[in-house]
Amino acid sequence: xxxxxxxxxxxxxxxxxxxxxxxxxxxxxxxxxxxxxxxxxxxxxxxxxxxxxxxxxxxxxxxxxxxxxxxxxxxxxxxxxxxxxxxxxxxxxxxxxxxxxxxxxxxxxxxxxx
Amino acid sequence: xxxxxxxxxxxxxxxxxxxxxxxxxxxxxxxxxxxxxxxxxxxxxxxxxxxxxxxxxxxxxxxxxxxxxxxxxxxxxxxxxxxxxxxxxxxxxxxxxxxxxxxxxxxxxxxxxx
Numbered sequence: 001x002x003x004x005x006x007x008x009x010x011x012x013x014x015x016x017x018x019x020x021x022x023x024x025x026x027x028x029x030x031x032x033x034x035x036x037x038x039x040x041x042x043x044x045x046x047x048x049x050x051x052x053x054x055x056x057x058x059x060x061x062x063x064x065x066x067x068x069x070x071x072x073x074x075x076x077x078x079x080x081x082x083x084x085x086x087x088x089x090x091x092x093x094x095x096x097x098x099x100x101x102x103x104x105x106x107x108x109x110x111x112x113x114x
Numbered sequence: 115x116x117x118x119x120x121x122x123x124x125x126x127x128x129x130x131x132x133x134x135x136x137x138x139x140x141x142x143x144x145x146x147x148x149x150x151x152x153x154x155x156x157x158x159x160x161x162x163x164x165x166x167x168x169x170x171x172x173x174x175x176x177x178x179x180x181x182x183x184x185x186x187x188x189x190x191x192x193x194x195x196x197x198x199x200x201x202x203x204x205x206x207x208x209x210x211x212x213x214x215x216x217x218x219x220x221x222x223x224x225x226x227x228x
Contacts, residue, residue, distance in 0.1 A: 001173070006156075032215045034216065034217070036219075042221070042222075043204060043219040043220060043221050043222055044157070044204070044219050045219075046216060046217075046218070049216065089156055089157070093215060095215035100145060100162075100164065100208070100215060101147055101159045101162045101172060102147075102157075102159075102217060103159070104149075104156040104157045104158075105156055106155060106156045107154075107155070107156050
């Protein structure tokens with residue numbers, strides 16, 4: 001089955017700096033890669049996703065890149081703000097066929113220092 | 115994700131007791147999922163259902179059971195066979211057609227053992 005690895009487990013940046021979180025996946029059939037943000041005690045919220053037919057997607061200060069050959073994808077947050085502090089999870093699935101459920105990485109705790 | 119509700123918010127289980135967690139969605143989604151989250155860890159798939167009256171085991175199904183008698187409901191029972199049930203349980207739903215695979219999460223149920 002799919003295995004998703006996520007690094008780093010914790011990340012501390014100064015406000016205004018950029019943050020990068022990286023994930024690798026094992027199943028070459030995976031074609032859908034969402035990123036979720038989870039604040040303490042709350043539900044995960046989708047912040048951005050990418051499908052395997054594109055290499056990059058941006059939404060304001062957030063971007064995701066995908067390298068299908070290397071089987072890795074990354075989340076980039078620019079101009080970080082204290083409210084970006086949370087746990088971020090990457091995930092992968094094979095949308096369209098077979099098991100559609102997401103396989104999650106272990107999470108990255110991002111702390112933005114004011 | 116305001117269309118997915120979970121109850122109760124907190125649940126206490128006594129030794130040897132079965133307890134049932136409720137998940138309801140009004141998004142007309144075909145697929146529903148149950149994940150377990152342990153402190154400081156990612157989400158692990160317990161069970162999923164792509165269509166009414168059908169469900170599949172996920173990665174950690176032992177000690178759990180589900181039913182999918184209605185499209186909008188996917189209750190999870192934590193049986194006495196689950197020896198370490200203390201966790202945060204998250205229900206999610208998504209469309210199950212084509213590549214529209216975005217999963218939306220409910221607010222979660224925190225299960226504690228007395």
